[in-house]
Amino acid sequence: MKDRYLDFVNSPFGTSIARSLGLPRPEVLRRHRADRAEFGGMAAIGAGPSPALFDDLLAVLSAIGMTSIAHESASGWLPVAARHGAMSGRFEPRARDTSASDRVEALIFDATGIDESGQLHSLYAFFHDALRSLARNGRIVVIGRPPATRESVKAATAQHALEGMTRSLGKEARNGITSNLLRVADGADFESALRFFLSPRSAYVSGQVVTIDAPAAAPESWTKPLAGKRAIVTGAARGIGASIAAVLAEHGAIVTGIDIDAARDALDQTMLSIEDASPSGGAHTALVADIAAPEAPADIAAALAASGGIDIVVHNAGITRDKTIARMSPEMWDSVIDINLLAQERIDDALLAQNVLREQGRIVAVSSISGIAGNRGQTNYATSKAGVIGRVRAMAPSLRARGITINAVAPGFIETHMTARMPFGVREAGRRLNSMGQGGLPVDVAETVAWLASPGSAGITGNVVRVCGQSLIGA
Numbered sequence: 001m002k003d004r005y006l007d008f009v010n011s012p013f014g015t016s017i018a019r020s021l022g023l024p025r026p027e028v029l030r031r032h033r034a035d036r037a038e039f040g041g042m043a044a045i046g047a048g049p050s051p052a053l054f055d056d057l058l059a060v061l062s063a064i065g066m067t068s069i070a071h072e073s074a075s076g077w078l079p080v081a082a083r084h085g086a087m088s089g090r091f092e093p094r095a096r097d098t099s100a101s102d103r104v105e106a107l108i109f110d111a112t113g114i115d116e117s118g119q120l121h122s123l124y125a126f127f128h129d130a131l132r133s134l135a136r137n138g139r140i141v142v143i144g145r146p147p148a149t150r151e152s153v154k155a156a157t158a159q160h161a162l163e164g165m166t167r168s169l170g171k172e173a174r175n176g177i178t179s180n181l182l183r184v185a186d187g188a189d190f191e192s193a194l195r196f197f198l199s200p201r202s203a204y205v206s207g208q209v210v211t212i213d214a215p216a217a218a219p220e221s222w223t224k225p226l227a228g229k230r231a232i233v234t235g236a237a238r239g240i241g242a243s244i245a246a247v248l249a250e251h252g253a254i255v256t257g258i259d260i261d262a263a264r265d266a267l268d269q270t271m272l273s274i275e276d277a278s279p280s281g282g283a284h285t286a287l288v289a290d291i292a293a294p295e296a297p298a299d300i301a302a303a304l305a306a307s308g309g310i311d312i313v314v315h316n317a318g319i320t321r322d323k324t325i326a327r328m329s330p331e332m333w334d335s336v337i338d339i340n341l342l343a344q345e346r347i348d349d350a351l352l353a354q355n356v357l358r359e360q361g362r363i364v365a366v367s368s369i370s371g372i373a374g375n376r377g378q379t380n381y382a383t384s385k386a387g388v389i390g391r392v393r394a395m396a397p398s399l400r401a402r403g404i405t406i407n408a409v410a411p412g413f414i415e416t417h418m419t420a421r422m423p424f425g426v427r428e429a430g431r432r433l434n435s436m437g438q439g440g441l442p443v444d445v446a447e448t449v450a451w452l453a454s455p456g457s458a459g460i461t462g463n464v465v466r467v468c469g470q471s472l473i474g475a
């Protein structure tokens with residue numbers, strides 16, 4: 001559904017009306033486009049004492065073609081840059097009226113060495129000086145350590161404090177700027193996460209904390225990281241599922257889209273359009289199945305085993321049957337729990353028991369911020385979506401031995417059939433009450449799924465990443 005307010009206040013006429021009336025003007029988010037460079041411009045670097053990741057950061061920035069300037073808090077950056085043969089300069093704090101051409105595209109802060117809360121002042125110093133220099137649609141990435149891996153209580157406390165800083169920056173920055181915290185354990189590889197959070201692919205992901213706690217091999221190609229991988233996406237006929245299938249295919253995967261018989265035509269259309277956009281020689285396929293049917297797990301496993309197994313499972317299909325609990329029929333409760341939660345369990349059990357999901361596989365389950373915050377009239381839905389989060393967290397440790405990761409994405413307000421059916425007031429509140437001042441698009445969820453599904457994300461498991469523009473709900 002079109003967001004007419006966003007379009008209006010960003011039109012030439014609407015811009016001046018919005019200015020004169022003092023209306024909020026949400027930014028037109030810069031999303032990935034094949035005809036536009038994914039990265040570029042300059043990153044300003046800040047750091048606390050003893051930053052551990054300068055070498056790794058420089059390697060990634062060089063690989064993606066970003067240059068850097070170092071804030072005085074990151075005095076060790078220039079020698080490291082010189083060692084890498086990378087151009088770098090000093091960051092000069094600017095006055096309020098910094099012109100657009102002087103702005104940097106990213107602020108990156110290495111907080112890995114912070115081990116007591118007095119040292120958090122270095123974050124104040126950097127962001128106090130640098131936030132005004134960040135361009136519209138810019139990116140803030142703070143890199144710390146998982147608090148539980150710190151040896152002292154003081155270090156764990158200070159590392160945990162980074163969360164409040166990063167989230168607040170996301171709320172202050174506005175202008176389409178995102179702010180996220182990566183908790184990188186010693187020896188873990190964060191390139192895949194850094195690329196995602198610096199790129200336009202994460203346009204609607206802000207205020208998130210992602211833990212990365214294992215090494216990962218870089219994919220052969222960062223532009224087609226899923227080349228040679230086979231994926232299934234449930235609920236692929238339309239909405240978020242159709243977009244996930246398309247983005248996985250664009251990243252190189254061969255995709256099987258699954259949906260119910262009633263959506264057969266739409267599913268065929270979706271898979272044909274994906275084939276047109278990302279040709280696979282007919283290998284992208286449609287599979288008609290009701291995921292909640294008793295025979296579905298065995299049927300799906302058999303179909304996938306016949307084609308040699310799969311690497312990526314995306315549990316996207318979901319339904320709502322909203323009513324307050326006193327008015328909810330048992331069928332409404334059961335169907336939502338069955339489709340949104342139990343079907344995922346049964347399908348994964350079948351795929352894992354028969355090794356249809358190969359080693360180094362990826363499971364990504366679509367939850368919802370309703371599963372985090374709860375929602376009036378959605379006891380069934382919120383229960384199912386909270387269950388999805390619980391499943392991801394509980395399964396992650398046991399799947400590690402097979403190199404399989406399992407993560408959840410929790411969308412906020414995404415413009416789809418599901419949200420178009422909401423009453424006007426609820427829809428407008430969902431759209432506006434987030435740091436981006438607008439709803440997300442299915443592609444925002446799809447890009448997040450593709451990132452978690454990539455080989456470079458081997459170190460990310462048991463995480464829940466909200467795709468909600470930093471919604472106030474459940475924050």
Ligand code: NAI
Nearest residue numbers: 235237239240259260290291316317318368411414416418
């Ligand atoms: P949608 O209603 O547009 O699409 C859902 C798809 O799943 C449909 O194609 C439908 O036919 C399919 N499906 C339903 N039951 C099925 C079954 N038993 N077997 C196979 N396929 C089945 O929904 P939308 O908005 O694209 O949502 C996708 C996922 O994202 C859902 O899990 C939803 O709960 C979740 N979500 C959506 C949000 C939004 O704002 N749209 C917010 C938070 C979560």
